[in-house]
Amino acid sequence: MGSPMAEASTTQRSRGMRDLLPDEMDRMRTVEDAFAAACRGWGYREVRTPVIEPLHLFTSAGTLSPQTLDRVYSFLDWDGWSGERVVLRPDSTIPAARLYAERLDGGRVAKLFYNQNIFHFTDDGSSREEWQCGVELIGDTGAAGDVELVLLALETLKPLRLSDITVRLSHAGIVRSVLAAAGLAPNEQSSAYNRLLDGDMTVVDEVEARLPQLNAPLRLLFEVEGKGSAYIANLRGPLTAAMPALAPALDELAFVVAALEARGVTPAVQAVLARRFEYYSGMVMKIEAGGGRVIAGGRYDDLIGLVGGKRVPASGFATYLAPLLDLLPPPTRNAAERRIVLQPEGESAALLASMYETAERLRSAGLCVESVEGMDSVPTHRLICREGSPAFTLVWPDSQEHFERIDDVARVLEPER
Amino acid sequence: MIRIALPTGDLRKDTAALLDAAGIGIDDYTTGSRALRFPMLDGAGVARVFRERDIPVQVALGNYDAGICSLSWIEELTQRYPGHEVVRVRNLGYGGHGLWLASAGDEADASLRIVSEYSQIAETVARRLRLRRYRVFPVWGAAEAYPPEDADVALIAAADAAAVEAHGLRPLARVLETSAWLIVNRQSLATKDLAPLLSRLLATGGAASAAPAISVPATLGLRESRPRPERTRLRLALPDGHAQSHTIASLQAAGLRVPGYDEGTVVRRPRIEVDGVDVKVIRPQDMPQQVAIGQFDLAVTGRDWLFDHLVQFPSSPVEEIIDLRRSIYGLAAIVKDVQADTVGGALKEWRARSDAPIRVASEYPNIADHFARERHFGRYSVIPIAGASEGFVPDDAEILIEGIDTGSSVRANKLTVLERFYESTNCVIANKQRPEGALRPVFDALVERLRSGAAAPVAAGGGA
Secondary structure, eight states, rough: EEEEEEGGGGGOOTOOOOOHHHHHHHHHHHHHHHHHHHHTTTTTTTOOOEEEGGGGGGGGGBBOHHHHHTTTOOHEEEEEEEEOOOEHHHEHHHHHHHHHIIIISSSSSSEEEEEEEEOOSSSSSSSSEEEEEEEEEHHHHHHHHHHHHHHHHHHGGGTTTTTEEEEEEEEHHHHHHHHTTTTHHHHHHHHHHHHHTOOOOOHHHHHHHTTTOOOOTTHHHHHHEHHHHHHHHHHHHHHHHHOHHHHHHHHHHHHHHHHHHHHOOOOOOSSSSOOOOOOOSEEEEEEEEETEEEEEEEEOOHHHHHHHSSOEEEEEEEEEEEEEEEESOHHHHHOOOOEEEEEEESOOHHHHHHHHHHHHHHHHHHEESSSSOOTTTOEEEEEESSSSSSEEEEEETTTTEEEOOHHHHHHHHOOOO | OOOEEOOOOGGGGHHHHHHHHTOOOHHHHHHTTTTTTTGGGGGGGEEEEEOOOHHHHHHHHHSSEEEEEHHHHHHHHHHTTTTTTTEEEEOOOOOEEEEEEEESSSEOSSSEEESSSSSHHHHHHHTTOOOEEEEEEESSSSSSGGTTTTTEEEEEEEHHHHHTTTTOOEEEEEEEOEEEEEEEOOOHHHHHHOOOHHHHHTTTTOOOOOOOOOOOSSSOOEEEOOOOOOOOOOEEEEEEEGGHHHHHHHHHHTTOOOTOOTTTTOSSSSOSTTTTEEEEOGGGHHHHHHHHSSSEEEEEEEEEHHHHHHHHHHTEEEEEEEEEOOSSSEEEEEEESSSSSSHHHHHHHHHHHHSSSSSESOOOHHHHHHHHHHHOOOSSEEEOSSSGGGGTTTOOSEEEEEEEEESHHHHTTEEEEEEEEEEEEEEEEEEESSOTTTTTHHHHHHHHHHHHHSSSOOOOOOOO
């Protein structure tokens, strides 16, 4: 047992996995509750998909990018003698598309939201388990659906009172039509797209060399981050003359941007936004807060067909909980809330039973009542319970008072209505 | 102490010559001694002989500072564990060959069936091909015999395209160019003086070069096959290797003649003198899965391999239908230099020494895992091995799960059997869903003959 690799580690936690402590869970619930409330307010209903899915859902071209696929947790299940592997869910949109194709496709629009974890291998110390709240809008909603998603995404963040929120939009058709206009074969397009997704801007020079008819540099598109409708209008003239196929993508994006501007949201506009996902087919969005990505999503009209359903247009977004938790302030207690710890004076079973009855009575009055004081207990009052007289003594920092009846204690403690 | 893992098998002769040229020749290694461990560097080092595929694992674990093996086995480890601790130092320039994708025709199942000893590389190739659906069958050997009936594509080692064609296959693409490489453990390189070994090996010449990467074609160019017609002939799998002599005896006892299925020769598709039956010779380890997926109706394998399959896939539809009562041996938990005489006692002894994972080495990784779980090992790791197993304890593993027969090898290596927990014989296995229609009477007749042969007295020496 002397090998360097076999030394005992100092923690029992599996590498890349994160514990969530009570304060973190409080913040997580704050985000989840805000998210769920906003989604329900817009008529969306919650679903949950299995942690284990068949690997083949994720391997087709047009689903996960090769880089992501190389990092999934796949294995043979206990009944995997056929050789087909399963995977720990590496993404939530593809399972949602599978769920829709298998269970919900009735020709009507499905409005779904979820709160679940995804898994992907990392070796840089970051978490291998990621929690996401997400929305999928499946059905023929057109560009109005894209506008709805951006506005809903912003509304889910509103209760969190974040500052410095930026909305960035793009359209997957922009890159695809440029690469097609450059005469790249489908497999070359895929490789160039992946390089662009990986931030390799030398692709732009290579593509430009294949487009001598361009009368404006492609760097207008790939190196500039524009603002709102004005930027799209600036691009349309010079670029669509040489690449007419670019026009529909710019038109769709312009529609969404104009609608958002009318609602007081001016998004930044970029040519490439989606990273490591091949399934986007239309508008793509990213929302940042505090300088980091907290929401990402877009339109994926081909995905449901790829996972075995009919071709149904769809779009969605996911909220990344880990960066959001870091942006939220530590949870604070409501100063007006009364938190009572009960203390029995004596050890009889009858006294203990009466103490729990007391706790139940006080909780029914809307009070937080602890019968065992925990590590995080910060009581405003202590209530001593005894079998003799007086039956109760209520103690708070600067005073104490005796009572015979629990209803009288409750009247003193009851929150003002 | 500098520790190096050296290959047995095809690379041994050239590796011995390299060590001689480097002035660290190990006489017993050069002469092909059956010993597994040799002192070297005037006592400052030790060399241990492994099957090639075990060498990158041993170097990655840090059990050995350096190793020599084919790049293909290093890649196989890399595709499964990209963050491993193996540094590729130099191409040693011998043992060159390619890993080839090959098919028997131009059609393939909608869920492409890929068979290979290099299953992790095969997974990577399948992912990069963006196959909509695929299955990889990891096999212990004979991958070239699987297409077209039992796989669409085989990923096999071959010197060149002509060598692929010599198997009756069509080369589709060479995905890796491989040869012998010198590798070292990253931690050892960073913290330990390996100069007495490395400087001599690197002084033998040869150019520094980057290791070739896996290269995947844009497409395999295979058409999706139409649904296959129902089989009209029964399929029987017979084993190659050590199990062959016992199987020949079992077939003879049943009065079944299979010309071409002889010891010393490997004919993958011998003819059995029974109407309506086709035979294929593959590794016994790979048979339970092939029977489970319905590729074969019957197979002669070892009960140990069926057990290994069933602990991995408890609801698999494979079952033993005839005990052929030959090739008798037990599976045992084996240790060395341990005071205790029970597994529980040994656990206490190891735990008192360290909290590190208990290393369980075995050619039966699923049985080893099952054994460790059932005996409450706590923190443990299973090290799958390909052979040369008796040299693993106590240096490279705490415990070995291994097949033993008369115990002569155990005694010769001064090993201790703590527990013999499973008895294995050769047996006939079948899918619980029996063949139907015209195949059924052929199946029943063949089973009856094998069963009557199994009931006949087994001559002395029928065991292993």
